[in-house]
Structures are given as structure tokens and as C-alpha cells.
Amino acid sequence: VYAGDARFEFIMLPRNVGKRKAQIAAISRSSGDLILNVDSDTTLASDVVSKLSQKMRDPAVGAVMGQLVASNQNDSWLTRLIDMEYWLACNEERAAQGRFGAVMCCCGPCAMYRRSAFVLLLDQYETQLYRGKPSDFGEDRHLTILMLSAGFRTEYVPSAIAATVVPDGLAAYLRQQLRWARSTFRDTLLGLHLLRGMNWYLTLDVVGQNAGPLLLAFSVLAGLAQFALTGSLPWWTIGTIGSLTLIRCGVAAYRARQLRFLGFSLHTLVNVFLL
Numbered sequence: 665v666y667a668g669d670a671r672f673e674f675i676m677l678p679r680n681v682g683k684r685k686a687q688i689a690a691i692s693r694s695s696g697d698l699i700l701n702v703d704s705d706t707t708l709a710s711d712v713v714s715k716l717s718q719k720m721r722d723p724a725v726g727a728v729m730g731q732l733v734a735s736n737q738n739d740s741w742l743t744r745l746i747d748m749e750y751w752l753a754c755n756e757e758r759a760a761q762g763r764f765g766a767v768m769c770c771c772g773p774c775a776m777y778r779r780s781a782f783v784l785l786l787d788q789y790e791t792q793l794y795r796g797k798p799s800d801f802g803e804d805r806h807l808t809i810l811m812l813s814a815g816f817r818t819e820y821v822p823s824a825i826a827a828t829v830v831p832d833g834l835a836a837y838l839r840q841q842l843r844w845a846r847s848t849f850r851d852t853l854l855g856l857h858l859l860r861g862m863n864w865y866l867t868l869d870v871v872g873q874n875a876g877p878l879l880l881a882f883s884v885l886a887g888l889a890q891f892a893l894t895g896s897l898p899w900w901t902i903g904t905i906g907s908l909t910l911i912r913c914g915v916a917a918y919r920a921r922q923l924r925f926l927g928f929s930l931h932t933l934v935n936v937f938l939l
Contacts, residue, residue, distance in 0.1 A: 684803050688790055690781060691906070699777045704778055705829040706773040707735060715824040716776040726816025727808060729758065729770040730824030739832045741930070746830040746837070748928045757869070758820040764863045767816035768870070769805040773824035777807070778816070785810045794850065796831070802847025809855040834938060836847040841939050848873060878939070880905070884936055905932065 666672045675689055681871055691699060700706060712730055731754045734747035761767045770777075782789075788810055792799040799806070808818055812877045831837040852874055858868045883905065888896035909932040917925035 667787040669938060682800050688786060697779055699779050700936060701772055701775045703773040707827045709825040712824045715821050719819050719821055719823060720778060721800060725819050727770045727775060727777045727809040728821055730774040730826050731822045732771060733806055733825060733827050734830040735827035736829050743810035743830055743832050745931045748925055752847060754820060765868055767820050767863055768820040770808045770818055772804040773828040781814060781816055782901055783925060785814060801843050802851055805847045805851045809851050812858050838938060844897060898916050
């Protein structure tokens with residue numbers, strides 16, 4: 665459709681070299697002040713570019729992301745849960761971080777970057793290693809951490825809506841979540857030095873993101889050990905996790921004005937028995 669449009673240039677790399685290398689190839693040949701990153705399975709609302717670029721008028725902002733929704737949310741019970749998970753990730757986690765100008769991960773399906781800042785960070789971005797080899801995951805979080813390390817703000821625009829395809833099966837969802845978890849743990853360590861100059865809430869946020877899953881896993885293992893050794897169910901653990909789940913889902917249902925978020929309680933079972 666756009667092959668003959670002079671406003672577009674298409675770059676076809678000789679082989680699949682991953683998202684990071686593809687981004688760098690495109691950005692190196694670009695000239696615009698702003699760079700919009702959109703995943704191939706994502707559809708943007710017609711006003712996304714204008715809303716994100718409006719936020720970028722502030723020269724202190726290096727990156728900004730929009731709100732993600734699941735375009736295939738009605739496909740299965742899992743896609744419905746993931747759609748609610750995205751709402752929580754955007755409108756609780758990212759929105760709270762954005763109040764302090766420090767969104768910790770501008771998500772790839774819909775993220776805009778300041779080109780001048782990106783160019784300064786290209787070498788660090790391109791040469792990131794994981795266990796001695798070039799990294800092939802966690803590009804979005806790593807790039808956001810680099811932006812914050814360079815002194816730029818990172819923001820969130822909830823009215824800029826991007827619909828993206830989410831996993832509709834547990835195997836694909838598990839692979840996605842493991843990839844994201846590795847990125848969270850790894851790049852949190854890279855960004856710990858930033859917390860000294862930020863609001864105390866962001867330290868609490870980072871501790872919760874990283875310690876929460878580990879504490880949940882420990883609770884599950886301790887409960888299984890109690891059942892194996894004594895034959896009794898760990899009712900205290902079950903009650904605590906269940907109560908926290910209901911509180912979280914109740915707050916989300918109130919804030920979103922949507923009762924469907926009470927059903928997000930099922931995601932706790934996915935967390936406990938899969939993730």
C-alpha cells in the first residue's frame with residue numbers, strides 16, 4: 665500500500681537479526697526529531713501520534729508510552745485476564761511512576777523516543793550483554809533505563825490507546841512472562857543507582873516488583889512443604905493471598921468502574937500454579 669509513497673522508506677534486512685538491531689538500522693537512517701516504535705501486531709488509535717508528541721514538547725522528556733489494550737481480548741478466558749493485566753500495568757503501575765517522571769519501562773507496542781537522546785545512547789543500547797552474549801530480550805526496559813540514566817524523564821499518556829495481540833495460550837503466555845521477568849530482574853539491577861535521586865515511592869515500587877514474585881513463590885513452596893510434612897493445608901497462607909487478591913481487584917474495579925476486574929482474581933491462580 666505504501667511502497668510508492670515518498671514519505672516512507674522501507675528497510676529490508678538480509679535476515680532476522682532481532683528487534684534491537686532492526687531498531688538501530690532504522691534509527692541510523694532516520695532524520696526526524698521523534699521516533700515512534702510500534703510492534704508489528706499493534707494497531708494505533710488515530711490520535712496516538714499527536715497525543716504522544718504533545719507530551720514530547722517538553723525537552724526534558726526522553727520517552728513516552730501510551731496505554732495498551734488487548735485487541736483479541738474476547739478470544740479466550742486468558743486473553744480477557746491479560747487485557748485486565750495490561751490495564752493494571754498501565755493505569756496503576758505506569759501511571760504512578762509517571763507522576764514522578766520515571767516510567768520504568770516504556771513498552772514496545774507504543775513508545776515514542778526523542779531521537780537526539782536515542783542517538784547518544786545507541787552504543788550502550790547495541791552492546792548490552794547477557795551472560796557474556798549479546799542480549800536478545802528486554803529491549804524496551806533497557807532503553808528506558810538508559811533514558812533515565814541520561815537524565816531524561818519518561819512519561820505515560822493514558823489517552824493514547826494502542827491495541828496489541830496478546831498470547832491466547834498458556835505456553836505462549838509463560839514464554840512471554842519468563843522473558844519479561846528476566847528483563848525486570850536484570851535491568852532493575854542496572855537502574856538501582858537511579859533511585860537515590862528519585863521519590864521514595866519509586867524505591868517501594870521497584871522492591872515490590874522484584875520481591876513480590878519471589879515472596880509468592882516462597883509462600884507456595886512453604887505451603888506445599890507444610891502439606892507434605894504435616895498433612896494440613898496452609899490456611900493462613902491461602903487466606904492472606906486470597907484477601908490481598910480481593911482487595912487489589914476490588915480497588916481496580918472501583919477505579920475502572922468495571923465489575924469485570926473482580927474476575928481478575930483468577931489471575932492469582934495463574935500466578936501461583938504457572939508463573
